[in-house]
Each structure stands twice: as C-alpha cells, then as structure tokens.
Amino acid sequence: MARILLEMKNITKTFPGVKALDNVNLQVEEGEIHALVGENGAGKSTLMNVLSGVYPHGTYTGDIIYNGEICSFHDIKDSEAKGIVIIHQELALIPYMTIGENIFLGNERGKKFAINWDQTYGMAEKYTKQVGLSESPRTLIKDIGVGKQQLVEIAKALAKKARLLILDEPTSSLNESDSRALLDLMLKLKKEGMTCIIISHKLNEVSYVADKITVIRDGSTIETLRKGVDDLSEDRIIKGMVGREIADRFPKRNGVKIGEINMEIKNWTVYHPLYSERKVVDNVSMNVRKGEVVGISGLMGAGRTELAMSVFGKSYGTNISGSLLLNGKEVNLKSARDAIEHKLAYVTEDRKGDGLILSNAIKTNTTLANLKGVSSRGVINPDKEYAVAVEYKEKLRTKCPSVEQNVGNLSGGNQQKVLLAKWMFADPDVLILDEPTRGIDVGAKYEIYCIINDLVSAGKSVIMISSELPEVLGMSDRIYVMNEGRIAGELNAAEASQEKVMACILNSSKGE
Amino acid sequence: MDKAKMKAGFQKYTMIIVLVLVTLFFTWGTQGKILYPQNINNLISQNAYVFVLATGMLLCILTGGNIDLSVGSVVCFVGALCGIFMENMKLPDGAAVILALVIGALIGAWQAFWIAYVRIPPFIVTLAGMLMFRGLSNVVLAGKTLPIKSEIFVKLFGGGANCYVPDFLGGKEGLNRVALALGIIVSVVYIVMTMHSYLNRKKNGYETGSVAGMYCKMAVIALVVLAVSFKLAQYKGIPTSLVWVLLVVLVYGYITSKTTVGRHFYAVGGNEKATKLSGINTNRVYFIAYTNMGFLAGLAGLLTIARMTSAQPTYGQNYEMDAIGSCFIGGASAYGGTGTVPGVIVGAVLMGIINQGMSIMGTDQNMQKVVKGAVLLAAVIFDVVSKRKSFIAK
Numbered sequence: 001m002a003r004i005l006l007e008m009k010n011i012t013k014t015f016p017g018v019k020a021l022d023n024v025n026l027q028v029e030e031g032e033i034h035a036l037v038g039e040n041g042a043g044k045s046t047l048m049n050v051l052s053g054v055y056p057h058g059t060y061t062g063d064i065i066y067n068g069e070i071c072s073f074h075d076i077k078d079s080e081a082k083g084i085v086i087i088h089q090e091l092a093l094i095p096y097m098t099i100g101e102n103i104f105l106g107n108e109r110g111k112k113f114a115i116n117w118d119q120t121y122g123m124a125e126k127y128t129k130q131v132g133l134s135e136s137p138r139t140l141i142k143d144i145g146v147g148k149q150q151l152v153e154i155a156k157a158l159a160k161k162a163r164l165l166i167l168d169e170p171t172s173s174l175n176e177s178d179s180r181a182l183l184d185l186m187l188k189l190k191k192e193g194m195t196c197i198i199i200s201h202k203l204n205e206v207s208y209v210a211d212k213i214t215v216i217r218d219g220s221t222i223e224t225l226r227k228g229v230d231d232l233s234e235d236r237i238i239k240g241m242v243g244r245e246i247a248d249r250f251p252k253r254n255g256v257k258i259g260e261i262n263m264e265i266k267n268w269t270v271y272h273p274l275y276s277e278r279k280v281v282d283n284v285s286m287n288v289r290k291g292e293v294v295g296i297s298g299l300m301g302a303g304r305t306e307l308a309m310s311v312f313g314k315s316y317g318t319n320i321s322g323s324l325l326l327n328g329k330e331v332n333l334k335s336a337r338d339a340i341e342h343k344l345a346y347v348t349e350d351r352k353g354d355g356l357i358l359s360n361a362i363k364t365n366t367t368l369a370n371l372k373g374v375s376s377r378g379v380i381n382p383d384k385e386y387a388v389a390v391e392y393k394e395k396l397r398t399k400c401p402s403v404e405q406n407v408g409n410l411s412g413g414n415q416q417k418v419l420l421a422k423w424m425f426a427d428p429d430v431l432i433l434d435e436p437t438r439g440i441d442v443g444a445k446y447e448i449y450c451i452i453n454d455l456v457s458a459g460k461s462v463i464m465i466s467s468e469l470p471e472v473l474g475m476s477d478r479i480y481v482m483n484e485g486r487i488a489g490e491l492n493a494a495e496a497s498q499e500k501v502m503a504c505i506l507n508s509s510k511g512e
Numbered sequence: 513m514d515k516a517k518m519k520a521g522f523q524k525y526t527m528i529i530v531l532v533l534v535t536l537f538f539t540w541g542t543q544g545k546i547l548y549p550q551n552i553n554n555l556i557s558q559n560a561y562v563f564v565l566a567t568g569m570l571l572c573i574l575t576g577g578n579i580d581l582s583v584g585s586v587v588c589f590v591g592a593l594c595g596i597f598m599e600n601m602k603l604p605d606g607a608a609v610i611l612a613l614v615i616g617a618l619i620g621a622w623q624a625f626w627i628a629y630v631r632i633p634p635f636i637v638t639l640a641g642m643l644m645f646r647g648l649s650n651v652v653l654a655g656k657t658l659p660i661k662s663e664i665f666v667k668l669f670g671g672g673a674n675c676y677v678p679d680f681l682g683g684k685e686g687l688n689r690v691a692l693a694l695g696i697i698v699s700v701v702y703i704v705m706t707m708h709s710y711l712n713r714k715k716n717g718y719e720t721g722s723v724a725g726m727y728c729k730m731a732v733i734a735l736v737v738l739a740v741s742f743k744l745a746q747y748k749g750i751p752t753s754l755v756w757v758l759l760v761v762l763v764y765g766y767i768t769s770k771t772t773v774g775r776h777f778y779a780v781g782g783n784e785k786a787t788k789l790s791g792i793n794t795n796r797v798y799f800i801a802y803t804n805m806g807f808l809a810g811l812a813g814l815l816t817i818a819r820m821t822s823a824q825p826t827y828g829q830n831y832e833m834d835a836i837g838s839c840f841i842g843g844a845s846a847y848g849g850t851g852t853v854p855g856v857i858v859g860a861v862l863m864g865i866i867n868q869g870m871s872i873m874g875t876d877q878n879m880q881k882v883v884k885g886a887v888l889l890a891a892v893i894f895d896v897v898s899k900r901k902s903f904i905a906k
Contacts (some may be wrong), residue, residue, distance in 0.1 A: 312789075313791075315788070335791070335793070336788060336790065336791040336792075337791035337792070337793065339791070340791040341791075348786075348789060353783075353785060353786075354783075354785045354789055355786050355789070356783065356786055357778075357779055357782030357783040357786055357787070357849070358782070358783065359782045359783075359849050360778065360779070360782050360849070364775070364778070364779075368775075368779055368786075368787070368790045368792075369790040369791055371775060375771070375772050378771050378772050379770050379771050379772075380770055380771060380772060380775065382770075383713060383716055383718055386718050387716070387718065422790070
C-alpha cells in the first residue's frame, strides 16, 4: 500500500445557519487519482477550500495531515508553498496576456524589479510541452480554445511545483475530445508521480480516470469506492450520491401524440458576426413537430447554439439566409421580440451571462420576457406579477424561501428552473433549450426532464441542444447530429446510440 | 432569523436614519435655525434643480452605472436660450418655455443617439457635450448676463421672493391654508392608497409583509409630510418650484416602479445580454434614458434662470456632480440595476441639509466641499461594504 499523502480528519465547517461539512474524512494516497463526487451543494468545493486555505485554519474544526505533518494554512499561499494547488472551475487566466505570462503570474521569474523574460518563456515552454500544448508560450490566451486554456492552468500548477493537484470540474466547459485529452493528461501525470483530486459531475469521466471515488452527500462522507474492489459503474455512484436508486434517469413519456410540423427551417445559413466570410451554420434544414422532443447533438463548436440563436430573431450572426416556417407559414423574424411574439423561446446555455438578471428577484426574472402578461397599458400589476411567479415556482418546484429572493442566491438547478419559468410564462409553442441541464445535479436534472415531458404533453415542441449524449438519447424522439455547421445525420430514437451519433460526426468530418 | 431581518431592515433604511441623525446634528449645531420655516422653504427652492436632475440621472445610472456629465452645461445652455427667446426675441413665455424644453430633449436625443445606437461610451459623449454646450452658452449670450424680466415666467418656475402658489383659500397672514390643505390631502391620499393595496393583497392571499412595519412607515411618512407642509404654511406657502419637483418625482417614481418601461431600465442595468434575449430593445432603453436626461436638464435650466432672474454663461457649473452624488448617496448602484426615485430624493435632501446646515453655521465654503466629498465617499463605501461580509475586498 502506498504512502498516505493527505488525510483530512473530522473536518467540520459551519457557515451562519448551515453546517456545510460535518465530520468529513478523506484519505488520499500518494500517486493516485481521487475523485470527489456529490450533488451540488453537497460540500465538495467547501472541502477543497478548507484544504487549500481559502477558509483559513481556525474557521473549521478537524485536522489536515499532509505529508505526515499537521498543517494549518492561513491562505492559499501557505498551501501552495507545500505543493497543494487548486484549479478552479472558472478559469483564472488573463486573456490579453501570453501563455508564459499567465503561467508565472504571481510567481514571476527573475529579480524583484526586473522580470527575466527569456527565463520566463524558456521555462514556460518546458511546462507547456509537459502538458502537451504545442502553442508558443508567447501566444495570447484569448487566441487559444477553452480546452487549451485548461491545459495552461495545469502548466501553471506544475510551475508552482505542485505535488497535489486539485481540479474542480475541469471538463465542465470542454467538449468530448478535449475532455478526453485532459483526462489522459491526468493519467500521464499520475505516472510521473503526481497526486490528483478531481471534482466532477461527469460520472463516466470519473470512472475512467479515478482510482478511488469518495462520495459526499449533505456535508458528510458516505463511502469511498476503490477501483478493482468495488463496482464503479455510473449507477452505483449515483446511488451513493442521491442515497437511493434512480430506477430511470430519464422519465418516460406515455402516450404523447406527435402531431404536425410546428416549426421548420430550410437551407438555413449563417455567417460569423465578425469574420463575415466564415460560415457558422451551413445549409441546415430541420423540423420539429407538435408534442415532439428533438435533440441536437454534436461537439462543442458544431454550430448548434449559433443555429438556435440565429433562428431566435437573428440574435446571432450576419448574412442569414434560408427560410423559417412556423405552422406552415413562412415568417421573417427580425428581433428577439418578433420571435417571442411568434411563440418561439430560446432558453440559453449561459444562464448567468445571457439568461437571468442575478441581482433581481425571482419574480422580476420570471416576467421579463412577457411583461405584457402582467401589465395593462404599460403599467405593471404587482399583485398579478407576484401570483404568476408563485404559480411557476410551485409548478416547477423551485426551492426558494420567497419569490422576492434574488436569483443570484439560488443554486444552479433552481436558477435553471427560474429561467425555464421565464420562458414558459412567455407562452411559446416551440422551445429551444440550449444545454438545459449543464452544471446541475442529478436530482435537479430529473426534474428538468419531467418539465420537458410536461411541455410536450401540452402539445408544445421542444428542441433540446445538449453535449451530454446519454441525455439526448434518453429524452429525444428524434435526433439531429450537427458537425461543423452542417447536419451530419438524423436518427430516430429507436435506432440511435452513442456509437451511431459519434459515427455520424466522424463520417461528416472525413467528408471534408 | 429576527436578527437577519433587523439587519436587512437597517440596511434598507440606512440613509433615512443617517438623514435623521444629520438633521438632528444641524438642529443642535444651528440652535434649531435649520428648522425655521424660512430655511425649510429655502432648502426646497434652492435644491429644486438637484431633485429634477437627480431623477433624470437615476435613469442613466440604472442602465449600468452610466453618468451624464453634460447636464450642468445643458442647464446653462437651455436657460440661456429660453432667456433669449423671451427677452431678445420677445416670444410669448409659453412658446419660449415649450421651445426650450424641446431643445433640451433634442440635445438629449443627440447625445443619446451616439450612446445608444453607435455605442460610444457615455462618459466620452457627455464629456464632449459638457464642453460643447458650455461653449455654446457663452456664444449665444456673448459672454454677458441677460436679465429675465418676465414676471409670470419667474413666478411660475421660480423660488425667488414672491414665487408661491397663491393662497386662494384665504388664510390669514402667517398661516397659508393652501399649504396646509395640500399636506393633509397628500397624507390622506397616501394612507388610503397604502391601505387599499394592503387589503387588496390580503384579499387575494398574497404576501403582505409585517403589518406593524407598514403602519410605522405610514405614520412616519404622513407625519413628515404634515410637518413640512405646516412649516411651509408658517412662511409663505408652497414655492412654485416645489410643484415642479413634486410633479417630476411623482411621474418618474411611478414610471420606474410601476411600468414596463421602468422595468426595462432595471433589466438593462442588471444584465444587458439577458434583457436583449428577452425581447427588449436595449438600444431604445439607452436612447430614452439620455433623451429624457436632456429634457429634464432643460426643465432644470428654466428653474435655474427663474430663481436667478437672469441667464449667465456660468450657470449650472457642477450641477452634474450634485445630481450624480445624490443618486449614489441615495443608494443607486455604481454598476447599474438598482436604485429608486425615493432613494435619490433622500440622497438629494441629505446633500441639501448638509449644504444649508453648514452655510447657517458659517462653515468655510472650501470646507463645505470637503465635507460633501467625504459624505459621498462614505455613502458609497457603506453601500458596497454592506453588501458583502468583509470590509476589505477579497
């Protein structure tokens, strides 16, 4: 048995009114990849913040034993000095600095008042090679993709002489191939002796990469599963996370009648708003029927969001051509307002950036896309607005003390429900849901799926864009596969499988 | 839980508490002179322009912390033009006033176009406006002072010697019945409306909040209104400028809190992209904010020349700072999306009382500026810090 590198003993951390961690124990052996899983709010990130000194010694109880000694970290600098480096979910890179500058930010090479740039870039190159990055360290961060930026983060951690690397949701914004590359890098680093802790919602990745999986639920450690000893299947992990078996991750739709075509687009082509010669969506034709869930699958950057937003009142792109038919009639939607009035809704993938006003109350967010529905002649009826917000809160089972609460204080899953409520209140016939379950936990996902089922039962049409293949396969009646701006294939629910979807993508890429 | 509620309530009413404390301080410091009817009257008429400008500025700030630096110059320019229309061109007063307000709105629209549709940063556009309209004021007045002789105009917009709403109820010397009546009517209407909305909510089963808190708030507001109207009645009655201020405050208070257009301002300031995708024309929201600012700057220009009974190329200097300061002291966020008209009025009154109190106490002019600056900084520090747990940003 390998040496124990890190042991966290009986860690308890309370915030005013909440016990975030309750007697948590965690043992990490040297040279292993240890995964932490749990629903949102289970306490994973809090635990890692305790470990890295974000919550200084004294604000929690319990001991951190690292490398054989009891540690009391007062801030991140202390823990980094010992070789514990945390990479947060949101990338902390500065876009207008080079890769090299970012790697040594706060850790500059050279003398106090004179940075040695040759040394900076020389050493940076060593680390970028180690993580498999081919770009010159003088490239600006903004010019490389998210996947590569994540690699720069790891290089930055290596430059700090990390022995224990903590990755918080490292793949949440990466596509499948970038994710795989990152996971393989973790395995490579492990071979070189690195110890890693990974927090992730993507259970297939966890079971691919981890040696041990510790499940945290409601602030307590539930169990630790070991590779080769225990069953590491997704269902087994989910059982630990939610404390019960989820018999069916995707609720069944019974007897929903699929009617006639509700929305159809023909030969839809969109160009990039800045580089106007670049086609982002290329000659796409598709349709959705009443009562039908149509999934759009594809890798990130396949043009799915761009397609959806350009359909939604030309909210994206330039030089849009092609025709859009709603209920068989051709329409020309010039703005988001137009689209809403034609009973179209686009529920964005970026709920914080493009979807919600975090500083406003739940009720104001709920009515924003349909203020007419709660006002007469431009004057808002506050009582009606309140009633609407409460109605949707109950319908979607949003967990919140009151609809006067600010949306920014809610968890991801509940924010997503508010966003859905906003668009359901706009009373659309066709809803385009862009990554409706991104970054939310298993329980909330299930509830979102139920809402989708209710929508189609009511005769609406749902187009669901998702990067999670199991979700697309589990929820859709029909699936379009997109790749490089084109439709690479159309599959029926019965015939679709992960392999077939991937095959569509690969074939279309080959056809170049 | 109760402690948290207390804290939230304290945060909500901080500026009112500060206002009370500051008033008490100056009552003590001036041996009560600041509460003399004449001084209350002066406080209103001297600061009429601040109330009007701050209300307009609030809309700009709501859209995302954007300010309008040009208002002082626009006040001066529109005032100058109105003076020229009346005195040099001998237009009828009514025509001159309407023309001046239209010009104010057009100036606003000119700047708003660049800000809203071409997306030039408001700071730059209004900085340019500040220089241009100050210069133009000098040009049209040829650098000279233009006396305003039209009596009706001065009475209608003024705060000068005899610009009061006539006492048509025939009160005796020393107690103006119109002022008293207005105070009583406003209080009664306010109480009836509050009760009506409360009962309505209760009937429909909506959340009503604390009943005791509501009665408390109602009593305090009614008392303040009655006290102020009594003080005004003891002097000469209602200054005509107060009528304009009330009109602006009521109309804009209503627009921002009750209408869809008002909601759009808050939404744009909260998250512009989300607002746009919700089908709201965000360009138009900016356009309305700055066009309206021009219009209200025009109105403030009329109030200014009427109070001074002249137009001068130096009028309106630093008015933008008074307006911006009132907004931030009154709780508008420097990042946009939050702030209310009543809050801004509290901010403006606070500034006004500090000004007046120090003047009565005979504080040095320069020290007055120091104090005003310190108050502004303290207010915003408080606003920012109270929203997070630690004093030093992490």
